[in-house]
Amino acid sequence: MELRKNYFADERKDDLNEIGHSLQRSDVPNHVTGRTAFFADRTFPNLLHLKMVRSPHHHARIRSIDLSEAERHPGVVRILTSKDVPQNLYTILILIQVGPPDEHVLAEGKVRWKGEAVVAVLADSERAANEAAAKVKVDYEVLPAVFDMLEALKPGAPLVNEHHGQNYYRYDSGASRKVRFGDVEKGFAEADFVLEETYHSSPIEQAPTETTGCIVAPEGNDRFTCYTNTQAMFFTLDNASIILQMPGHKLHMVGGTAGGGFGGKVDVTVEPIAILAARLTGRPVSFIYSREEEMQISSPRAAETITIKDGVMKDGRIVARQVTGYTDAGAYSRHSPYGAQKGAAHYPGPYTIPNVWVDTWCVYTNRTPSSAMRGFGVTIADFALEVQMDKLARLIGMDPLEFRFINAYRDGDMKAHRQPTEGAALIECMQEASIAAGWPVAERFMKMSSKRREA
Amino acid sequence: MAKVPVQLTLNGTERAEFIDGGLTLLNALRDRFGDTSPKGGCHQGTCGACSVIVDGDLKLSCLTLAETCNGAHVETTAGLAADGIQHPLQRAFLDGFAAQCGFCTPGMIMAAKALLARVPNPSRDDVVEAISGNICRCTGYEPIIQAILSAARSNSQNAA
Numbered sequence: 017m018e019l020r021k022n023y024f025a026d027e028r029k030d031d032l033n034e035i036g037h038s039l040q041r042s043d044v045p046n047h048v049t050g051r052t053a054f055f056a057d058r059t060f061p062n063l064l065h066l067k068m069v070r071s072p073h074h075h076a077r078i079r080s081i082d083l084s085e086a087e088r089h090p091g092v093v094r095i096l097t098s099k100d101v102p103q104n105l106y107t108i109l110i111l112i113q114v115g116p117p118d119e120h121v122l123a124e125g126k127v128r129w130k131g132e133a134v135v136a137v138l139a140d141s142e143r144a145a146n147e148a149a150a151k152v153k154v155d156y157e158v159l160p161a162v163f164d165m166l167e168a169l170k171p172g173a174p175l176v177n178e179h180h181g182q183n184y185y186r187y188d189s190g191a192s193r194k195v196r197f198g199d200v201e202k203g204f205a206e207a208d209f210v211l212e213e214t215y216h217s218s219p220i221e222q223a224p225t226e227t228t229g230c231i232v233a234p235e236g237n238d239r240f241t242c243y244t245n246t247q248a249m250f251f252t253l254d255n256a257s258i259i260l261q262m263p264g265h266k267l268h269m270v271g272g273t274a275g276g277g278f279g280g281k282v283d284v285t286v287e288p289i290a291i292l293a294a295r296l297t298g299r300p301v302s303f304i305y306s307r308e309e310e311m312q313i314s315s316p317r318a319a320e321t322i323t324i325k326d327g328v329m330k331d332g333r334i335v336a337r338q339v340t341g342y343t344d345a346g347a348y349s350r351h352s353p354y355g356a357q358k359g360a361a362h363y364p365g366p367y368t369i370p371n372v373w374v375d376t377w378c379v380y381t382n383r384t385p386s387s388a389m390r391g392f393g394v395t396i397a398d399f400a401l402e403v404q405m406d407k408l409a410r411l412i413g414m415d416p417l418e419f420r421f422i423n424a425y426r427d428g429d430m431k432a433h434r435q436p437t438e439g440a441a442l443i444e445c446m447q448e449a450s451i452a453a454g455w456p457v458a459e460r461f462m463k464m465s466s467k468r469r470e471a
Numbered sequence: 472m473a474k475v476p477v478q479l480t481l482n483g484t485e486r487a488e489f490i491d492g493g494l495t496l497l498n499a500l501r502d503r504f505g506d507t508s509p510k511g512g513c514h515q516g517t518c519g520a521c522s523v524i525v526d527g528d529l530k531l532s533c534l535t536l537a538e539t540c541n542g543a544h545v546e547t548t549a550g551l552a553a554d555g556i557q558h559p560l561q562r563a564f565l566d567g568f569a570a571q572c573g574f575c576t577p578g579m580i581m582a583a584k585a586l587l588a589r590v591p592n593p594s595r596d597d598v599v600e601a602i603s604g605n606i607c608r609c610t611g612y613e614p615i616i617q618a619i620l621s622a623a624r625s626n627s628q629n630a631a
């Protein structure tokens with residue numbers, strides 16, 4: 017690796033101890049010898065296997081559930097329904113005030129997406145659990161479903177989630193997260209060109225090689241150890257504590273080793289029900305998603321629809337930007353209200369634009385609940401923004417890299433969120449990128465600095 | 472259900488267990504023989520995390536019935552490091568950042584070992600072909616390919 021020392025030379029100290037040479041990862045020796053203990057590498061005598069019965073419908077009322085045949089299946093030990101869950105209604109980010117609770121651990125009255133957990137079957141073997149799960153009979157009244165965000169926002173659309181009362185998340189700022197800076201209408205009126213484009217993205221599955229799951233062992237005295245591959249240990253602990261109505265000191269979460277996650281393991285979908293099962297049966301319980309469940313059930317990156325309208329001058333300056341972003345939460349909030357909010361903060365991009373107007377919406381549909389995935393809320397935003405930047409450059413006949421130099425933020429610039437820019441390094445990154453990519457830009461851009469504007 | 476006796480040599484040690492008929496070799500190794508180095512990423516033959524070597528051939532242990540391995544020699548990544556000395560493949564994976572989360576690693580190393588036993592000096596294409604049944608979601612494969620090539624080089628240097 018080569019360290020370029022010509023940038024910020026007067027600010028940098030050369031006392032770097034770790035950067036610039038290789039370090040061995042502390043966990044690799046056990047990875048290569050097969051000794052790393054993933055949660056599923058622990059076995060316990062008398063282990064029970066949990067299999068979830070899931071909704072085959074996108075939206076339906078549950079008329080009745082008949083467990084009689086499943087209960088008689090050899091090897092079945094217990095079957096759990098919503099009535100068994102002490103606090104069945106929850107939402108994962110409630111302790112950081114992203115409410116209201118809007119999701120059931122096991123479906124109650126209704127299902128809102130295809131794959132929603134309805135009934136949990138516990139059996140002596142995985143095979144018996146699977147066979148018995150197939151014998152659970154749920155009588156559904158199918159309801160109209162909505163899969164498109166803009167359709168869901170129209171009057172008369174089916175209401176996805178009664179806990180919200182409308183098909184979007186209500187922020188303290190209203191129906192959307194807002195950024196208001198300067199006067200976009202004035203900016204558009206002054207602009208030489210105005211370009212409005214809409215960008216769409218689909219849900220993306222994280223697909224870790226190890227599927228989501230946990231194994232719970234009862235420890236006596238109503239204490240439980242939960243071996244989990246969660247990426248969110250404390251959300252898991254506090255949500256399990258709320259759902260089970262048990263103090264946290266009775267729940268010992270053991271984790272930190274995940275066979276990939278990429279955001280797909282930040283929801284709390286397996287631990288509370290598995291701990292409850294262990295508590296009600298007194299036996300260790302394993303709940304591990306099948307590969308099919310990992311692909312279909314675990315929450316993907318949200319679908320997004322983003323409309324960006326920019327006003328640009330012939331000399332390259334963007335003078336106004338208006339963005340409306342929609343994030344498809346699916347049927348439940350999970351992490352999506354937060355993701356949509358991150359988008360609002362992100363849409364001005366690393367550019368200094370004097371007039372900015374942003375609205376981002378978190379919308380409910382009858383799709384699989386979405387949640388975190390690598391940079392959720394900003395990754396798709398960046399895709400849309402940077403495609404838009406290329407289109408704007410083309411529109412005014414300017415080199416796309418030079419166009420970005422003209423608009424790059426510099427230290428001291430006021431950002432649309434009214435935070436002055438500090439520690440900017442975009443110019444220098446682009447200078448280096450220009451050299452590395454063999455994409456030359458005019459000399460004046462190579463002389464620019466993030467520290468100051470040219471006289 | 473009637474139990475089936477299975478006797479096999481696991482990483483050089485003779486072992487025997489009574490198992491349920493229909494049990495996969497993967498579950499038998501993990502739950503009955505206590506070797507959790509093969510991983511179950513899909514249990515349907517698509518990820519390669521469960522790869523082991525049976526009588527010299529690379530096998531997906533999730534698609535292999537344990538009862539068909541009676542009398543077989545089964546090798547897994549747990550048996551590679553003899554007396555605590557790492558195998559050249561393990562050394563190369565370690566030095567080359569070829570393992571991130573580590574879940575695919577035991578299967579990758581088995582696929583690589585089976586390749587090097589067949590083709591001691593593989594080309595890059597040979598390596599890509601040999602690990603084409605093993606999914607890695609972390610590394611982007613390049614460090615794994617490089618590690619296998621470098622293990623092959625160090626093997627042939629040692630042999631020379």
Ligand code: FES
Nearest residue numbers: 514516518519533
């Ligand atoms: S577990 Fe055998 S191929 Fe995936």
Ligand code: FES
Nearest residue numbers: 571572607608609
């Ligand atoms: S290192 Fe994580 S899947 Fe390969």
